Amino acid sequence: MKKSIDRLTNDYCPQTLFLYGTYKEDGSPNFALFCWFSYCNNDELCIMACIGEKKLTKELIAKNKVFSANLVTEELLPLADYFGTNSGYNPEKMSVPVEVTKGAVLNVPVLERSPLAYELEVKNEIDLGGDSTLYICRISNILADEALFSGTQRPLSLDAAKPVVTTGATYFSVGKPLGEWGDWSKR
Numbered sequence: 001m002k003k004s005i006d007r008l009t010n011d012y013c014p015q016t017l018f019l020y021g022t023y024k025e026d027g028s029p030n031f032a033l034f035c036w037f038s039y040c041n042n043d044e045l046c047i048m049a050c051i052g053e054k055k056l057t058k059e060l061i062a063k064n065k066v067f068s069a070n071l072v073t074e075e076l077l078p079l080a081d082y083f084g085t086n087s088g089y090n091p092e093k094m095s096v097p098v099e100v101t102k103g104a105v106l107n108v109p110v111l112e113r114s115p116l117a118y119e120l121e122v123k124n125e126i127d128l129g130g131d132s133t134l135y136i137c138r139i140s141n142i143l144a145d146e147a148l149f150s151g152t153q154r155p156l157s158l159d160a161a162k163p164v165v166t167t168g169a170t171y172f173s174v175g176k177p178l179g180e181w182g183d184w185s186k187r
């Protein structure tokens with residue numbers, strides 16, 4: 001029997017986690033953790049990212065119109081959790097050891113240890129009110145570790161990537177392959 005949930009929180013929204021990378025005015029990188037992230041089609045495959053309240057990432061995206069989104073893996077979780085619970089307005093935030101490279105196409109910082117990173121350019125910025133902004137972004141480039149493709153270009157191997165998902169302020173692991181689309185309807 002189903003139960004109606006009367007509280008509107010993201011306790012009931014499974015979400016994949018990404019670290020958004022932006023460059024500060026002095027050219028140094030900033031990273032922060034995000035889960036309001038998904039995909040949409042707008043003539044081409046795009047990414048939707050929602051950012052609420054005042055935060056450094058939002059300020060830098062508004063200014064530069066580009067950022068990276070780096071998939072959070074189980075290995076990256078300690079760093080990701082730190083980046084999600086510390087404000088970029090604290091000048092000490094980025095004084096942790098982290099390997100950063102530059103995007104191949106856009107001027108965005110990319111996390112070396114993330115196996116999948118998108119280089120994103122803001123196409124549309126939608127003010128949702130209540131201090132929330134929705135960014136529809138063009139995927140200018142995808143950087144992916146070869147190890148995730150088992151010698152082919154697709155699909156991305158989630159059991160190798162070990163991405164982290166979240167719901168109810170809790171992190172979960174995913175990745176066990178369950179077969180391809182269409183396989184199950186034949187059984």
Ligand SMILES: Cc1cc2nc3c(=O)[nH]c(=O)nc-3n(C[C@H](O)[C@H](O)[C@H](O)COP(=O)(O)O)c2cc1C
Binds near residue numbers: 031052089
């Ligand atoms: C698991 C997790 C997911 C988060 N997802 C979002 C999100 O999707 N949107 C958002 O505005 N803030 C989100 N945050 C909050 C930011 O990561 C946090 O405010 C961070 O300190 C911002 O850092 P910055 O000032 O360097 O941008 C999330 C935090 C955590 C811990």
